Amino acid sequence: MASPAGNVEPQEPEVHRGLAGVVADTTAVSKVNPATNSLLYRGYPVQELAEHCSFEEVAWLLWHGELPGPGELDGLRERTAAARRLDDRVRRVVEELPLAAHPMAVVRTAVSVLGTLDPDAGDDSPAAELRKAERLFAQLPAVVAFTQRRRRGEDPVDPDPALDHAADFLHQTFGETPSAAVADAFRISLILYAEHSFNASTFTARVVTSTLSDLHAAVTAAVGALAGPLHGGANEKVWDVFAEIGPGPGSGERARAWVDREFAAHHKIMGFGHRVYRSGDSRVPSMEAALRRLAADTGREDVVTLYDELQAAVAGRTSVLPNLDYPSGPAYHLMGFDTALFTPIFVAARVVGWTAHVREQRAANSLIRPLSAYSGPAERHLDR
Ligand SMILES: CC(=O)SCCNC(=O)CCNC(=O)[C@H](O)C(C)(C)COP(=O)(O)OP(=O)(O)OC[C@H]1O[C@@H](n2cnc3c(N)ncnc32)[C@H](O)[C@@H]1OP(=O)(O)O
């Protein structure tokens, strides 16, 4: 714009706080479409994958772009089953950490340590990054399981290579083969959590990769981003709310009173709302159905009753709808996990999406470095 004197005035830059609505790059890994309320992994609806696939098949799909052939799937299963056992050096580091440390801090530390021990450390070629991604995928269940068992004063359980990834995750955590209902609900949750385009933690992983830093650095940073309650940390908070209200007789009345208090205090309700979805999270129906089967299997109908009552009470106050963390929190509780382990499970699932994005970012890299609009004092000078 020209001033009366004819000088060109600097334009105020347009600021997009929280990068809301900004398209930062392209991705072929997944498509979140709020208009059709759909989520596609490499073109496949996530609901179909959750119904028909193992977590290993979905991991291969996200990393490679196509579902694995039989030989490819067998190879992935053999390699990852052989890599599941936690390195004693990682175990010792974890044992040095305070028992009171949050499991997300433990997992973040373990990923960083695993990076120093990885046989491909220092090699950022696509083949080496794929091997690192497979190893992290294989090792994270042992980190999560060991963390829960340590908190409970229990000895670690060795992995069972005869079990698939999801079932062995539960076996390493609880020391027994899970029931079909528990194994199925857990597998579904891992698939639904595996990937979600440029969410905050994935974007963090891409920012780190864009400096040409290594895969374990990107995943360590992503774990930090996921931990917050506005992102992955919400699944723990959801169960905290269920525990505070208390499932069982009279829970509807208690849920309504709780929601009234939260809205009066202008608090956000954990497990509700989403930056991208406006008419519901595409993953909720699959996870909610798994939660209902799990509640029937474990005789905990009181939990789904509260699930429905709390959702109805929130719907009476706002049009904001549940996100995936809303059904996942109670589902992980019914599976027997400690609440503080819910977000680490999310890590063990999302590591697939993060590493798929790390590979994509590195393959066509551009340093991620946005601009800022300065809002501090005008230029001034020292008075000396
Ligand atoms: C797997 C995941 O990471 S899914 C997200 C998990 N996080 C949560 O469940 C935490 C609770 N939810 C939230 O805090 C938010 O919905 C977020 C952070 C997820 C998204 O936030 P944003 O896109 O920035 O939306 P924003 O916070 O601006 O909310 C828009 C409006 O909806 C309301 N709103 C959004 N979420 C909630 C909520 N959980 N409870 C009550 N009101 C809400 C806001 O108050 C705001 O209302 P207003 O326009 O009248 O002021």
Ligand SMILES: O=C([O-])CC(=O)C(=O)O
């Ligand atoms: O996409 C987001 O912003 C958050 C989310 O649902 C996810 O990461 O799964």
